[in-house]
Amino acid sequence: MAEEGSATTSKGLRPTEDDGxxxxxxxxxxxxxxxxxxxxxxxxxxxxxxxSADKDFPSENQKQKLKPFSVVELDELxxxxxxxxSIYCLSESTNQVLTLDLTRVSDGxxxxxxxxxxWKPHKIILDGKLYVLGGGLPSNxxxxxxxxEVFDPNLGTWxxxxxxxxAPTAFDMVTALLEPTKQILVTSFHxxxxxxxxxxxxTYYDCFFLTYNVxxxxxxxxxxxxxxxxxxxxxxxxxxxxxxVGNTLYLVLPFDDYFLKDVLVMHAYDIDKNEWFEGCLxxxxxxxxxxxxxTSRAPRSLIHLYDQKFCILFTSVTYLDRNRNKDKRSxxxxxxxxxECRYLYxxxxxxxxxxxxxxxxAGFKVLDISVVSTKKYLLDHDLEIMDILxxxxxxxxxxxxxxxxx
Numbered sequence: 001m002a003e004e005g006s007a008t009t010s011k012g013l014r015p016t017e018d019d020g021x022x023x024x025x026x027x028x029x030x031x032x033x034x035x036x037x038x039x040x041x042x043x044x045x046x047x048x049x050x051x052s053a054d055k056d057f058p059s060e061n062q063k064q065k066l067k068p069f070s071v072v073e074l075d076e077l078x079x080x081x082x083x084x085x086s087i088y089c090l091s092e093s094t095n096q097v098l099t100l101d102l103t104r105v106s107d108g109x110x111x112x113x114x115x116x117x118x119w120k121p122h123k124i125i126l127d128g129k130l131y132v133l134g135g136g137l138p139s140n141x142x143x144x145x146x147x148x149e150v151f152d153p154n155l156g157t158w159x160x161x162x163x164x165x166x167a168p169t170a171f172d173m174v175t176a177l178l179e180p181t182k183q184i185l186v187t188s189f190h191x192x193x194x195x196x197x198x199x200x201x202x203t204y205y206d207c208f209f210l211t212y213n214v215x216x217x218x219x220x221x222x223x224x225x226x227x228x229x230x231x232x233x234x235x236x237x238x239x240x241x242x243x244x245v246g247n248t249l250y251l252v253l254p255f256d257d258y259f260l261k262d263v264l265v266m267h268a269y270d271i272d273k274n275e276w277f278e279g280c281l282x283x284x285x286x287x288x289x290x291x292x293x294x295t296s297r298a299p300r301s302l303i304h305l306y307d308q309k310f311c312i313l314f315t316s317v318t319y320l321d322r323n324r325n326k327d328k329r330s331x332x333x334x335x336x337x338x339x340e341c342r343y344l345y346x347x348x349x350x351x352x353x354x355x356x357x358x359x360x361x362a363g364f365k366v367l368d369i370s371v372v373s374t375k376k377y378l379l380d381h382d383l384e385i386m387d388i389l390x391x392x393x394x395x396x397x398x399x400x401x402x403x404x405x406x
Contacts, residue, residue, distance in 0.1 A: 021045045021392050023303065023346065024087070025313060026080060027385040030295075036075065038386065039068035040087075040100075045311060045390075046348050046373040065378045066344060070100060072109050080387040081123040083130045084153050087389065088112065090121050090132065102391075115149060115158050122175040122241075124184050126214060128153065131161075131184060133175055148212075164188065164210050164219045174207075176244040184212040185244065185271075209271070228274060243304045247271040250351060252299045252312065262294045264312070266302075268353050268367050277353040278360075279367030283314065286371060287345060292318045295342070301388040308352050309372065313388055315379065316343045342379040348372040 026040045043066070077092040089098035089109065099112040115132060124131040130151040148161045166188040174187040188208040206229065209222040222228070242249045253265040262284050268277040283294055296314040303311040319337035354366040 021305065021390060023311065023313070023388060024082065024391055025300075025385055025388045027383040030382040030384040036073050038072050038074045038078075039383070040070040040072075041066050041068055042391075043344075043346055043375070043377065045305060046346055046375045048348070048373055065380050070105055070109075072098075072100075074098075078386070079121055079123060080389060081125060081130050081132075082389040082391060083125050083151075084128055086153065088130060088151070090115065090123070092120065113151070113156055113158055115151070122173065124175060124177050126177060126179070126182060126184075131214075133173075133184075133186065161212070162217060162219065164212070165221065166208050166210065174242045174249070176242040176249055178211065178244050178247065180246070182214045184214065185242075185249075186210045186212065222271070225274060241301055243302050243310070245304060245308070248353065250302060250304070250310065252302050264299065264369075266351060266367060266369060267364075268351070270353065275353075276359075276364050277367035278362070278364035279351065279369040281349075281369050281371075287347070287374065287376075288316060289318070291321055291337075291340070292316050292343075295382060296385065300385050303388060303390050305348065305390075308350050310349045310351055311390075312347050312349065313385055314345050314347075315383060315385065316345065317341070317382070318343070342382055344377045344379055344383070346375040346377070348374070 021044075023043050023045060024040060025043075026038050028036065028038055074089065075091055079090045079092075081088045081090075085102045087100040087102065089100075091097075095114050097112040097115050098109045100109050101107060120134075122133040124133070130153075131148070132151070133148050148163065149158050150161055151158050164186060174185070176185045177183075178185055188210055206227050209228055210219055211222070212219050242251045244250075247270065249269045249271065251267055253267065262282070264281040264283055266279050266281070268279075269275070270277070284292070288294075293316060294314065295317050299312045299314055301312075305311055318340045320340045321337075348371075350370045350372050352368045354368055357365055359365055
């Protein structure tokens with residue numbers, strides 16, 4: 001069910017500097033049909049001084065096509081996590097779990113131990129264990145939180161964990177790992193949030209902020225303030241997954257949100273100070289050359305590398321300009337352009353909240369975003385990226401390079 005390859009074990013810890021980490025990402029070939037063929041790729045995290053995204057003059061890296069190290073038939077409603085030397089695939093429609101052993105990729109994806117499952121599951125990796133938080137369908141406001149469970153790869157078993165004191169739903173729930181204190185942050189809608197959601201104010205949700213202490217296995221509620229304002233669509237696990245750095249949450253919004261086409265919008269929320277920050281990055285102006293357009297619907301994940309460094313992936317397409325010398329009144333002038341190249345961008349960002357200054361009319365302070373490095377790779381077809389995972393061991397990349405060059 002999968003292609004060839006091998007790997008070494010991930011450390012499972014966030015790197016303190018750019019130490020040769022690699023990014024694994026999977027996506028469906030987007031041919032505008034119901035294609036369920038998911039391809040998995042491996043690329044290196046760009047070094048700080050490294051850049052190969054010149055707008056007009058392709059580099060050698062751009063001429064080298066990416067090749068998948070694994071191909072598998074999967075349902076589109078799937079979610080992934082990497083723990084140790086394995087990738088885990090969770091499905092909305094079934095409690096079956098697929099696993100890919102990165103030390104034996106040629107063996108393909110295997111059925112793993114059954115999980116409880118849930119709608120739009122959230123995943124947290126801590127100390128080599130996989131924590132999964134699910135939820136009920138959003139149509140039922142009273143749905144109880146049906147599952148929180150942990151998978152221990154060493155034992156090969158799932159274990160249910162205590163329910164939180166309030167009843168979160170998967171719909172726009174935010175989860176994040178507060179790694180220094182070994183806590184999992186989970187938001188729970190305040191009972192009056194449905195009044196706001198029904199049209200009186202769709203900018204914020206009233207939420208309780210809860211934390212689960214992994215070591216002692218108990219839930220607590222933030223008390224200052226007890227109810228906080230959570231911005232709309234902050235916690236969709238398909239697109240804007242929250243990433244915690246210290247006690248600040250970071251997340252990216254879909255490119256078409258705010259009616260700003262092709263603009264990356266990033267939010268940060270300081271939990272301690274209860275303050276919001278916002279920054280924007282114009283993707284075409286920053287990266288694209290002539291006749292190049294964004295094809296990604298949204299950044300699927302925001303990867304935290306170290307310190308204030310983050311990484312995002314997105315795809316683009318360039319078209320041949322065959323209409324340059326044609327008569328604009330000719331029917332051929334209006335023919336659809338021919339695709340020239342398709343690209344994957346891997347961009348490292350430095351993101352810093354500006355604590356001084358006033359809030360804007362929407363309640364945001366400034367979030368400074370600067371591009372640190374960029375890598376641009378050639379794709380041989382359109383790819384709808386579904387998930388992105390960080391692996392803190394560069395040996396897997398070296399192994400995959402040798403395999404795909406054969």
